[in-house]
Amino acid sequence: MNTELLTKTPAKVVDDLRGIVGRDWATGDAEKIASYLYDATEDLLRPEADSACVVVKPANPNEISEILKYANNVKLPVTVRGGGTGVVAGAIPTQPSIILSLERLNKVVELDEKDLMITLEAGVTLAQLMDTLKGQGRLFFPVHPGDEGAQVGGMVAANAGGTRAVKHGIMRNHVKALEVVLPTGEIVTLGAKLLKNNMGIDLMNLLIGSEGTLGIITKVTLRLYAKNKFSGTLLVSFNNYEDATNAVPDILQEGITPLAAEYIDRIISIKSAEQLGTTWPCSKGKVDLMFIVEEPTEDLLYSNCEKIVDICEKHNAVDSIVADNDKEQRRLLEIRSNAYGPYRNNIADIMDAAVPPSKIPNFFEDVNKLAKKYNREIVSLGHIGDGNIHNFILGDNGKLPENYEALKEDIYKAAVKYGGTVTAEHGTGKTRKKHMELQFPPKEIALMNGIKKLFDPNGILSPGNIFD
Numbered sequence: 001m002n003t004e005l006l007t008k009t010p011a012k013v014v015d016d017l018r019g020i021v022g023r024d025w026a027t028g029d030a031e032k033i034a035s036y037l038y039d040a041t042e043d044l045l046r047p048e049a050d051s052a053c054v055v056v057k058p059a060n061p062n063e064i065s066e067i068l069k070y071a072n073n074v075k076l077p078v079t080v081r082g083g084g085t086g087v088v089a090g091a092i093p094t095q096p097s098i099i100l101s102l103e104r105l106n107k108v109v110e111l112d113e114k115d116l117m118i119t120l121e122a123g124v125t126l127a128q129l130m131d132t133l134k135g136q137g138r139l140f141f142p143v144h145p146g147d148e149g150a151q152v153g154g155m156v157a158a159n160a161g162g163t164r165a166v167k168h169g170i171m172r173n174h175v176k177a178l179e180v181v182l183p184t185g186e187i188v189t190l191g192a193k194l195l196k197n198n199m200g201i202d203l204m205n206l207l208i209g210s211e212g213t214l215g216i217i218t219k220v221t222l223r224l225y226a227k228n229k230f231s232g233t234l235l236v237s238f239n240n241y242e243d244a245t246n247a248v249p250d251i252l253q254e255g256i257t258p259l260a261a262e263y264i265d266r267i268i269s270i271k272s273a274e275q276l277g278t279t280w281p282c283s284k285g286k287v288d289l290m291f292i293v294e295e296p297t298e299d300l301l302y303s304n305c306e307k308i309v310d311i312c313e314k315h316n317a318v319d320s321i322v323a324d325n326d327k328e329q330r331r332l333l334e335i336r337s338n339a340y341g342p343y344r345n346n347i348a349d350i351m352d353a354a355v356p357p358s359k360i361p362n363f364f365e366d367v368n369k370l371a372k373k374y375n376r377e378i379v380s381l382g383h384i385g386d387g388n389i390h391n392f393i394l395g396d397n398g399k400l401p402e403n404y405e406a407l408k409e410d411i412y413k414a415a416v417k418y419g420g421t422v423t424a425e426h427g428t429g430k431t432r433k434k435h436m437e438l439q440f441p442p443k444e445i446a447l448m449n450g451i452k453k454l455f456d457p458n459g460i461l462s463p464g465n466i467f468d
């Protein structure tokens, strides 16, 4: 890489980029680029950004193509930036880079009601997508990672999940087509507005979850679904995680698939509610399951809620509360969404492992033993229906704990031991890539490296993410 161009003659790079995007859309001004140097990665984990960067904001795929051809020509790294809500430092430039922001690609291209699909430019935010569908009224898109500032391109690049994956899956399950600018500048369309499509090798699925390393996503076609009319939120309390986690597979086997099935350590809910100036309604027991149930009829909603409670009671549930009015449902969801809030200033790492759901009790047991072994407080919540648990490793008064690396690695090993993964939804990025060997044999890593080389022979795109 020829990063000296940015450290010694940044004005020349800005001028060259302005030649592509116009005067107003490229800058090296320190104040203007400051907010592009970080994302939502935890403070204690966030790698330091290199400030010798310039930001470019292209308007269309052709301009992106020209920028990538230029970057290949002069050998400069390009960091791709969506909404900046990622938590594994994927959008943080850790070496002098061109930061390419998708924010101007923000148009809804087509809402195709007959085929139940929507095509969006990659910089459309999740909030914008939800507003568009609210206006239409009957259709909805199910994937919802916690922050609505995420862009659809970023959600595809990160293969985002979220609370609703138990019923509807993750981004990969809903992407039908992508327009992508390859690192070498060619513009390709992968996939189509089809429900069945088996021709050739599926390159589109390689791009989903590639975290900015294989191409820049510029347009996304997503499948939509008919909205259910009736929803309720159910809280069920247990004395321990074993009973709570064992109840969930029985509920799914009964044929009831809630929109969300979330596990929350009680202490998290109490602190979150306190921070929001409200109270958590459960007092019996020590842990809670939160179910969001959505059904097409009111009768089905109530009968499914009753069945969930019955099954939980067979697993020693000690209490249950149903919220069926909008206001109370919103209040409970707000408390759940604010779960990180009380810990934000002293969180070392939000772990993101997943195991097969039936192995969650074993995984929890291992994590609790490790917490004791390393003398650390670990609190947990997670998308339990997906086997995806977020264990919060807390810091030492705002610092990474001394034994943090060893504890983290042992938790990853525990997940992998049960057939799990280091990261279920947040991704590899820059913060988890050193643990690739824990999960993959050398041959698989070599195949991934080969694919990267084929797409990006000069290694200009998102250096530091996933690959060394």
Ligand SMILES: Cc1cc2nc3c(=O)[nH]c(=O)nc-3n(C[C@H](O)[C@H](O)[C@H](O)COP(=O)(O)OP(=O)(O)OC[C@H]3O[C@@H](n4cnc5c(N)ncnc54)[C@H](O)[C@@H]3O)c2cc1C
Binding pocket: 039, 040, 079, 080, 081, 082, 083, 084, 085, 086, 087, 089, 090, 091, 102, 122, 144, 145, 146, 147, 149, 150, 151, 152, 153, 154, 155, 156, 157, 158, 159, 160, 161, 162, 163, 211, 212, 213, 215, 216, 217, 218, 425, 426, 462, 465
């Ligand atoms: C409070 C909070 C809660 C969250 N909860 C969840 C959750 O429940 N589930 C979940 O999965 N995630 C969650 N996230 C993480 C995050 O919101 C998702 O990863 C999201 O998909 C990132 O989208 P973004 O547009 O912000 O991408 P960015 O952060 O900008 O980028 C993420 C990665 O994608 C690449 N990228 C971005 N746009 C493109 C593009 N157009 N083409 C190619 N590469 C691109 C970047 O280079 C980077 O590597 C949460 C984040 C926060 C802050």
